[in-house]
Amino acid sequence: MVLTEQQRQIGKDNFRDALEYSRRKFLAGAAVGLPSVTAFYWGYSKITGSPVKVGLIGTGDQGNAHIRSANPEFIKIVAFSDIRPKSQKTARVSLESKYGADARSIEMYEDYHKLLDRGDVEMVIISLPLHLHAPCAIEAMQKGKHVLCEKLMAKTVLDCKQMVRAARKTGKYLAVGHQRHYSYLYANALEIVRQKDVIGDIKHIRAFWHRNQTGGGKPGAETGEFDGWHRSIAEEDKKVDFAKYGYKSLEELVRWRLYARTGGGLMVELGSHQLDAVGIFLSEVLGHKDPKAPREPVHPLALSGVGSTSYFTDGREVEDHIFLTYEFPQNTVVTYSSICTNEFDQYGELVLGTKGTLAVLSEKDVYVFKEKAPKDTRITWAEKRIGEAVATSTSTAQWVVDVGIPDTLGSRGYREEQEHLAWLIRNPGQGQPRCSGEVALGDAVVTLASNVAMREKRRIQFKKEWFDVGSDAGPENG
Amino acid sequence: MNRGTKIALILLRIAIGWHFLYEGVSKWSVEPWQRPFSSEPYLQASIGPFRDTFRGLISDKDGLARLKKESIEAAIDRQHEEILEHYSGVKPFTDAQKSKLKATVADLKASLAARFDDPDFLSRLSEQEKKLNDAEEQLIDASRTPEQRAAAQKARDEARKAIAKAVGRPATLWDKSLSREDLHNVVVQAGEESRFRQRVADYQLMLARVKEDTSLLHAPFTSERLNSDRAKLAKTRMELLAIAAAPLVELDAAAQKLADVDQMRAGPLDGLPSQTCLLDWMTAWGLTAIGLGLIFGVFTRTASLAAAAFLAMFYLAMPPWPGVPEPSLSEGHYFLVNKNLIEMIAVLALASLPTGHWFGLDPWVERHVTGPLRRRWKGTKAQPQAAAAASRPERAAGALNAS
Numbered sequence: 023m024v025l026t027e028q029q030r031q032i033g034k035d036n037f038r039d040a041l042e043y044s045r046r047k048f049l050a051g052a053a054v055g056l057p058s059v060t061a062f063y064w065g066y067s068k069i070t071g072s073p074v075k076v077g078l079i080g081t082g083d084q085g086n087a088h089i090r091s092a093n094p095e096f097i098k099i100v101a102f103s104d105i106r107p108k109s110q111k112t113a114r115v116s117l118e119s120k121y122g123a124d125a126r127s128i129e130m131y132e133d134y135h136k137l138l139d140r141g142d143v144e145m146v147i148i149s150l151p152l153h154l155h156a157p158c159a160i161e162a163m164q165k166g167k168h169v170l171c172e173k174l175m176a177k178t179v180l181d182c183k184q185m186v187r188a189a190r191k192t193g194k195y196l197a198v199g200h201q202r203h204y205s206y207l208y209a210n211a212l213e214i215v216r217q218k219d220v221i222g223d224i225k226h227i228r229a230f231w232h233r234n235q236t237g238g239g240k241p242g243a244e245t246g247e248f249d250g251w252h253r254s255i256a257e258e259d260k261k262v263d264f265a266k267y268g269y270k271s272l273e274e275l276v277r278w279r280l281y282a283r284t285g286g287g288l289m290v291e292l293g294s295h296q297l298d299a300v301g302i303f304l305s306e307v308l309g310h311k312d313p314k315a316p317r318e319p320v321h322p323l324a325l326s327g328v329g330s331t332s333y334f335t336d337g338r339e340v341e342d343h344i345f346l347t348y349e350f351p352q353n354t355v356v357t358y359s360s361i362c363t364n365e366f367d368q369y370g371e372l373v374l375g376t377k378g379t380l381a382v383l384s385e386k387d388v389y390v391f392k393e394k395a396p397k398d399t400r401i402t403w404a405e406k407r408i409g410e411a412v413a414t415s416t417s418t419a420q421w422v423v424d425v426g427i428p429d430t431l432g433s434r435g436y437r438e439e440q441e442h443l444a445w446l447i448r449n450p451g452q453g454q455p456r457c458s459g460e461v462a463l464g465d466a467v468v469t470l471a472s473n474v475a476m477r478e479k480r481r482i483q484f485k486k487e488w489f490d491v492g493s494d495a496g497p498e499n500g
Numbered sequence: 501m502n503r504g505t506k507i508a509l510i511l512l513r514i515a516i517g518w519h520f521l522y523e524g525v526s527k528w529s530v531e532p533w534q535r536p537f538s539s540e541p542y543l544q545a546s547i548g549p550f551r552d553t554f555r556g557l558i559s560d561k562d563g564l565a566r567l568k569k570e571s572i573e574a575a576i577d578r579q580h581e582e583i584l585e586h587y588s589g590v591k592p593f594t595d596a597q598k599s600k601l602k603a604t605v606a607d608l609k610a611s612l613a614a615r616f617d618d619p620d621f622l623s624r625l626s627e628q629e630k631k632l633n634d635a636e637e638q639l640i641d642a643s644r645t646p647e648q649r650a651a652a653q654k655a656r657d658e659a660r661k662a663i664a665k666a667v668g669r670p671a672t673l674w675d676k677s678l679s680r681e682d683l684h685n686v687v688v689q690a691g692e693e694s695r696f697r698q699r700v701a702d703y704q705l706m707l708a709r710v711k712e713d714t715s716l717l718h719a720p721f722t723s724e725r726l727n728s729d730r731a732k733l734a735k736t737r738m739e740l741l742a743i744a745a746a747p748l749v750e751l752d753a754a755a756q757k758l759a760d761v762d763q764m765r766a767g768p769l770d771g772l773p774s775q776t777c778l779l780d781w782m783t784a785w786g787l788t789a790i791g792l793g794l795i796f797g798v799f800t801r802t803a804s805l806a807a808a809a810f811l812a813m814f815y816l817a818m819p820p821w822p823g824v825p826e827p828s829l830s831e832g833h834y835f836l837v838n839k840n841l842i843e844m845i846a847v848l849a850l851a852s853l854p855t856g857h858w859f860g861l862d863p864w865v866e867r868h869v870t871g872p873l874r875r876r877w878k879g880t881k882a883q884p885q886a887a888a889a890a891s892r893p894e895r896a897a898g899a900l901n902a903s
Contacts, residue, residue: 107760110761114761123767126765126766126767241640
């Protein structure tokens with residue numbers, strides 16, 4: 023979405039004012055002591071005892087992001103696993119820059135089963151191709167490890183449910199890496215959604231992730247040359263024994279996102295994050311009738327969609343354009359699109375209310391715009407409200423601005439999701455990860471049902487039992 | 501001397517000791533991603549009458565020795581050997597890896613020779629760039645057949661490789677995502693570098709001029725000019741040395757590319773050796789040892805004198821004397837006396853007092869380490885006096901405790 027410099031400034035000011043107002047209200051009623059930032063947002067604090075020993079399984083892009091985000095005070099990576107020499111080498115470099123010379127004693131396993139056999143590993147981070155999430159996570163929990171699994175939770179809804187069942191049976195934590203659950207940006211945006219007098223009634227949310235993977239329309243781009251998912255195969259990876267690990271070809275291993283057996287396409291890779299965010303927003307709006315009661319997750323009632331592989335000719339088995347419409351309770355409609363041939367809109371979520379618009383863009387900016395204000399969309403009510411009698415001192419207000427808001431820019435949430443799980447391992451009985459298996463199951467049902475709807479070209483009505491861990495039913499098997 | 505005075509003096513000693521200890525520790529306990537400590541910038545920044553003495557402690561202080569083509573080549577060879585040794589600690593390079601590394605060394609040297617000595621270097625480089633541009637033009641021409649496009653792609657890749665080799669970056673400049681503009685900048689930069697010899701000659705001329713100028717340091721404007729020339733020299737030196745060190749960085753990157761994942765466990769190669777290694781080592785560990793000595797009261801007097809010597813050096817490296825410009829980084833205003841001098845006088849006062857015996861391990865050290873050593877040394881020289889010497893440390897310690 024393209025905004026002028028002035029619009030951006032106004033949108034930011036509006037957001038900041040509204041947030042400050044809600045914080046003042048919160049702090050006026052809250053305890054006197056100021057919590058730490060992570061305690062304030064996510065309910066955990068500094069870890070006591072030694073850092074949790076972690077095995078990292080899969081060191082591609084996401085695995086490396088996990089290394090870069092790791093906080094050595096909370097987690098100590100003691101082993102990692104990958105079958106591609108290129109990823110192994112990248113991991114070595116990242117680990118060295120994270121842990122220094124200590125990193126040289128970190129053991130590398132080509133076969134992740136061997137890593138899981140190590141007794142000292144307490145927690146594993148799984149960032150493997152999608153089809154391996156369930157088998158690896160279940161085996162890890164059976165071998166006594168807590169699991170942080172990358173999103174999407176698993177390839178099928180039944181797989182997801184079996185993961186949750188394994189977690190319940192073994193008593194291990196299962197967290198799934200939908201990092202928006204740990205994003206300061208989204209947490210702050212959620213506070214705005216909560217304020218009825220800023221956004222008003224919400225009947226429509228539009229989410230999108232538009233990328234241009236054609237090199238700007240260069241001839242020959244149909245072969246995938248400019249698509250980040252169509253990776254070139256590194257020289258050193260050409261000797262990998264892919265068949266030994268169940269891959270049909272080297273291409274399927276390196277470009278697993280493009281194949282039906284190993285990946286799930288745009289909906290799984292991009293859409294699931296954004297539908298997750300939409301779910302968080304709508305649960306806030308529609309989920310609790312009683313404002314004091316904890317909110318219940320809200321799921322769509324039905325969906326329909328269109329998907330096509332209309333540009334690329336590289337033999338990919340996933341769509342390059344997808345368009346979906348979700349029908350939520352109270353006639354609230356969410357649309358989602360992800361395309362590969364134009365990036366004018368870039369990516370974000372627009373919450374379109376009767377009084378205002380909340381725009382979260384590129385996971386780093388958040389704006390609020392007022393409705394029915396043709397000349398200046400600045401929200402003047404916020405300034406007025408701040409003048410109301412609120413029992414907070416100036417210094418507290420300072421903290422709100424200094425500690426609360428700048429954090430919207432700092433972290434995408436990888437670090438916090440790792441830290442929280444590590445903290446829970448050291449402080450058992452203090453709750454569950456914010457994106458536990460049960461929560462992630464909901465995201466997986468919506469995502470995987472979207473793929474079914476597009477591929478079978480039909481409107482799908484969600485069934486209650488799809489979201490029920492006890493039932494084997496899912497959108498794939500009716 | 502009353503007890504309060506003694507306590508105050510011991511606190512002074514411990515405080516100075518802590519200052520030294522912390523300075524020392526912070527110099528050797530750097531995090532892996534930080535640059536190791538080097539005294540070079542400090543010595544380079546020295547001002548005042550002893551400037552040349554302090555800068556003289558740096559080997560090759562003007563960098564002239566390192567800026568010769570022969571010494572760059574020698575440094576490449578040294579790096580080559582070091583790489584082989586570095587990885588052999590974990591898993592030696594195979595013959596295939598060795599020969600590839602050797603080829604890179606040859607490429608780097610060839611590029612060096614071409615850039616420094618070949619008058620046609622620039623025209624040949626721009627020829628390659630033209631080839632690259634032609635290929636790129638063909639690639640965005642939609643009327644080309646797939647075969648033509650494949651040929652153009654091949655031509656583009658070859659031109660890119662040739663440019664990377666020519667500019668001396670065969671390992672790091674092979675990136676699909678580099679745009680034509682990026683590559684053009686690389687070519688422009690290589691053009692700058694090809695004037696290396698001329699720039700070194702200019703640098704030498706300026707060095708000579710600055711040297712002459714120091715004899716004319718009377719008028720304020722000459723000292724101003726001198727300071728600005730020195731800053732310019734320092735900047736030029738950094739730039740030229742960076743060009744001279746670039747092939748080593750490149751070779752390091754090439755080795756890391758060649759290494760397999762097991763070999764990578766050797767970690768990165770150590771950075772280039774500092775021009776003041778011995779001095780750095782002495783500074784870091786000297787400060788630490790003095791700090792420990794002063795805190796725990798071990799060899800207190802020796803530690804105090806050594807501390808005074810260190811502080812004297814720090815004082816003289818940038819003395820707050822009239823006519824000496826103020827150092828660029830200073831947290832206060834000083835004339836004749838600065839904190840280094842005060843700390844030095846304090847530590848000299850401590851050296852004159854037996855504070856290690858008031859509070860410290862000196863009595864113990866004397867009884868168990870220095871005493872027996874002295875006895876043995878004297879015993880071999882003069883047997884009969886051994887008995888008399890043996891009783892001395894206790895007496896000495898007792899006497900000091902009583903004072």
